[in-house]
Amino acid sequence: MLGYICKYAPVEIFQAMGVEMERIEPxxxxxxxxxxxxxxxxxxxxxGVLEEVMKKDYEGVILTTCCDSIRRLYDVLREEFPEKFIYMLDTPRITKEAGIALYEQRIRVMIQEYEKFSGKKFQEDKFLEYLKERQEEQQYAIKNNSVNIGIIGARANESIKKILEEKGANVAFDLTCTGLGRKILADEKEILGGYVRGLLSQFPCMRMELASNRDELIRRFAGSVDGIIYHTVQFCDNYAYEYAWVKEWLDRPMLLLETDYTRQSSGQIRTRIEAFLESLTPDIPQPKKTGKGDKTMYVMGIDSGSTSTNAVIMDQDRKIRAFSVVRTGAKSGVSAQKALEEVLEKAGLSREDISWIVSTGYGRVSIDFADENVTEISCHGKGAHYFNPKIRTILDIGGQDSKAIHLNEKGEVKDFVMNDKCAAGTGRFLEMIARTLEVSLDELGAIALTSTEKIEITSMCSVFAESEVISLIANNKEKADIAEGVCHAIANKAFGLLRRVGMEPDFMMTGGVAKNPGVVRAVEEKIGASLYICEEPEIVGAAGAALYALEKCGFCFI
Ligand code: SF4
Ligand code: SF4
Incomplete structure (x- = not known):
């Protein structure tokens, strides 16, 4: 079996020789x-490709001259696996006649090399037969009655498409390195040349000469879908640069997804995709039921976060009847059960009295008593609109992630960004610093307000920031001043997120960190506006989930 990575790799040549080909998806x-x-x-x-090749028993790998990273990968693979067929195919940037002729010539050289390596023989007539069997045009299909999503940017792996399909969306096109279908031309007069022509006529990637037309082409494709996922890869400058450019002119809802190919990031990717789909399909207003004269109906929202699990019981008139906030322990399911029992007890109700339960938060899928789950992005949007309909921008700083959400006047999510890759600027970061300063989390915010000297914490990485705090303590700096410096560091990080969603007032802050007066003041100073904070900022997501539950039961308040 040979591995390959690029849509310009001449996969069918090897397949026609009876070689199994596998696209490497780290x-x-x-x-x-x-x-x-x-x-x-x-x-x-x-x-990731290197990790996969080290794990799997490939006979060889076909690479294309994509970028410096792939060049480096080639060098390492050659050194590590001298016995394998590691081949770098020099793909031309030009796709006109000269480029086609050049690529054909280079592919012929590659075939000779592989014949020498494997002892197999390439036969052009067999290849033609194979092409005829496989002939297919690039798939591109819009489905009516479905949310149509197009994927552009750097290589999107199958898991992204799987999540979209699981959620009922249609992947209308994939114009990344992985493509949905290859353009295979079987031309009897010009077998290899025709095949190469088909390969090079695929949607041009960033390294092709035709990339200068990508704006035109992207516009044309994007016009037919409901939303675009722009996929980038961590440390890929080529596509990060293009995303910043596309965002300026593309008039379509667009989600930026950055993958690092580790399993740990799959939950975050799922949340982003689901939230994006939810923002594209706001619920259809349903006739309002009053419930008057009937038995009162109750619903519940439960938000399973990394630090706290919060539950809200709401009645049919949208009144919060009770809420609970419990610390999330090692098992999110157990904490959810505790939050459920506590809120039922406070409301004087039993589980049977609750008509519908919507779960949200990072642990939403593991709450087995919930009837449905909705992402925390959409629930925070709905919850914020419930507490204050004037809110357009939400800053949510939770235990281990932070997000900024932009709402429209109906409380629907228009845009969002998340920082869930590191602890910097989150509740965990504050906890770590409070421990280092030997104060409680509550004290940290309060003492920050008494600061008299300005101290700047320059490291945004939580590990380095902790060392910086330790050296400030060693230099006899006051705890209050250090605490204030930390609050400002969080505010700076939050400001970066808020700017990315447009900073439309009014602003609301949610999540446990909204209870910290030092951080609140620092954020307000940074954005030059005041933050709306409701009485219990940790239950905004759960309240939003309860509102989703009410809508599910036919109580709509739009
Ligand atoms: S950027 Fe172009 S050359 Fe590189 S892997 Fe993607 S399609 Fe292939
Ligand atoms: S993701 Fe970007 S940097 Fe990585 S191989 Fe593809 S083009 Fe190169």
Whole structure:
């Protein structure tokens, strides 16, 4: 079996010779092996491919001259696996006649090399037969009555398409390196030349000369779908640059998804995709039921976060009857059960009295007593609109992630960004610093307000920031001043997120960190506006989930 990575790889040539071909899709736990052999800042895809090749028994790998990361990957693979067929196919950037002739010539050289390596023989007539069997045009299909999504950017792996399909969306096109279908031309007069023409006529990637027309082409494709997923890979400058450019002019809802090919990031990717789909399909207003004269109906929203699990019981008139906030322990399911029992007890109700339960938060799928789950992005949007309909921008700083959400006047999510890759600027970061300063989390915010000297914490990485705090303590700096510096560091990080969603007032802050007066003041100073904070900022997501539950039961309040 040979591995390959690029849509310009002449896969069918090998298949016609009876070789099994597999597109390498990294799915790794870490880059331990790759980072011994490559610089850690090489793109995650290239590192992931190396990890996969080290795990699997490929006979060889076909690479194309894509970028510096792939060049480096080639060098490492050649060195590590001298016995394998590691081949770098020099793909021309030009796709006109000269480029086609050049690519054909280079592919012929590759065939000779493979024949020498494997002892197999390439037969052009057999190849033609194979092409005729496989002939297919690039698939491109819009489905009516479905949310149509197009994928552009750097290589999108199958898991993204799977999540979209599971959620009922249609992947109308994939214009990334992985493509949905290959353009196969079987031309009897010009067998190899015709085949190469088909390969090079695929949607041009960023390294092709025709990339200068990508804006025109992207516009044309994007016009037919409901939303676009722009996929990038960690440390891939080529597509990160293009995303920043596309975002300026593309008039379509667009989600940026950055993959690092580790299994740990799959939950975050799912949340982003689901939230994006929810934002494209706002619920259809249903006739309002009053419930008057009937028995009161109750619903519940439960938000399973990394630090707290919060439950809200709401009645049919949208009144919050009770809520509970419990610390999330090692098992999110157990904490959810505790939050459920506590809120039922406070409301004087039993589980049978609750008509519908919607779960949200990072642990939403593991709450088995919930009837449905909705992402925390949509629930925070709905919850914020419920508490204050003037809110257009939400800053939610939770235990281990932070997000900024932009709402329209109906409380629907228009845009969102999340920081869930590191603890910097989150509740965990504050906890870590409070421990270092030997104060409680509650005290940290309060003492920050008494600061008299301005101290700047320059490290945004939580590990380095902790060392910085330790050296400030060693230099006899006041705890209050250090605490204030930490609050400002969080505010700076939050400001970056808020700017990315447009900073439309009014602003609301949610999540446990909204209870910290030091951080609240620092964020307000940074954005130059005041933050609306409701009485219990940790239950906004759960309240939003309860509102989704009410809508499910036919109580609509739009
Ligand atoms: S950027 Fe182009 S050359 Fe590189 S892997 Fe993607 S399709 Fe192939
Ligand atoms: S993701 Fe970007 S950096 Fe990585 S191989 Fe593809 S083009 Fe190169």
């Amino acid at each position: 799915d790794v736990a870490n880059f331990n092996q790759a980072e011994i052999r490559m610089h850690p800042n090489i793109c995650s895809f290239a590192k």
